[in-house]
Amino acid sequence: MTRADSGADTGPHAAALDEAATTASPVDQITATRALTLDEAYRVQAELLACRHARGEREVGLKLGFTSEAKMAQMGISEVIAGRLTDAMRVADGGTTDRRRFIHPRVEPEIAFRLSGRVEQAGPNADPAEVIDAVAPALEIIDSRYRDFRFTLEDVVADNTSAAGYVTGPWTAFDRAHDITNLGVMLETDGQLADTGSTAAILGDPLRAVAAAVRLATRYGMPLHAGSVVLAGAATAAHWLSAATHVEVTVAELGRATLRTH
Template sequence: MNFDVMAAAGALDRAACEARAVPQFGEALDLDTAYRVQKALMARRYARGERRVGMKLGFTSKAKMIQMGVDDLIWGTLTDAMLVADGGTLEMARFIHPRVEPEIVFRLGRRLGGLVTVDEARAAIEAVAPAMEIIDSRYAAFKFSLADVVADNSSSAALVIGAWRTDFGDLNHMPMRLLFDGAVVQAGSSEAILGDPLEALVAAARLAGANGGALEPGDIVLAGAATAAEALRPGVAVRVEADGLGAAGFSVG
């Protein structure tokens, strides 16, 4: 049976626009087709005026890869419409069941694509910042298969970026905390991101190259979560702290 890529993309797009969950596709959807759905989904958003600004990675935790039974990362696309200002407000009504993760984000100063070394990846970085990704699966009960989540742009919904730093040092073993109303709700280390966040950038270049493209100057790359995600609720003040890198925050309206 042929899978209707355009119908699936339309259903996921409407689910995001209307903040209304849809059923999972399940076994009817394989991974290759899921990326075709994601591409069609993003084409609908570009047609409405959204502009691509970068890439996000998923399953950068080895424990999560084992849990999902996969041996590679997944990726999604970031657009300008997903950006929430540091110190800004995230409107809960825009989302279905949003969760937040503390991350590190890279901004590139030169083109990066295909198979690259860690040193080449580091040399391509223009700046680094602490960040938070808001994930919001468009599927009912926040349950999905690997192919389901890929089709849904890897659950990416919004992001908050702190102040950019060009004078960053070692990004590994960096303590990171996620706080709600000043209280720590998740704590971890940047080491949870593939053992070294720079490895995530290496992977992003490889995945972009395998997709027939590259990461371009000015692109941002969300490296992956340093801790488990935390469910958001109205009225909470959210903050990420990355020792030696900085902090960022937002409020939920």
């Protein structure tokens, strides 16, 4: 019997990660005390989402992780992963979120896709351009529930890929003739330039992030529907998010999205 089908009880890990998120207090990595396969890690993630469902949260889409080389280098992980977004993680564009809700949050400039109903019929090898309805500039707040923001690939998958919050700016209807493969991305904090990048940093072409989302969603049973949001992953390394900060992302041709912390 392999570890993958050991049937080991992963529920206590999900409960511990959920409590870490709701109390904003870090926990030890799961792999510090037991081996975890990637399939088991996605099972812990699903159990973690069940805790959020029980509190009335609704799944609204997926986020990808490690789609950019800057992030892979920052965290030492080079496999694309997916986590789930819920309505409770959404911050309105220009809205404010409380820094104290998080343990050690970081912010990343991204682009987001909104999917059309065609994704419901699409197979795992769907043409990504076929299932995209609109595109927007976005910010993602990531907050590892693990102490010191350190984890293995399996740990971070179990922890819903550090998903903690997100903002989307204005949506632009997607047109496959609109080339979005190399749009400039700028991250500013309190009016100061913090980082610059390009959408090309996202797997060489952010449409590949949508293809990866569809593939991972099919494999791990994650829901994607008409209106689902896909965060394509960071275009730069992640930046620490302090209290009383104004953060803005600008993506060429798509516009801006902003959030504040207090």
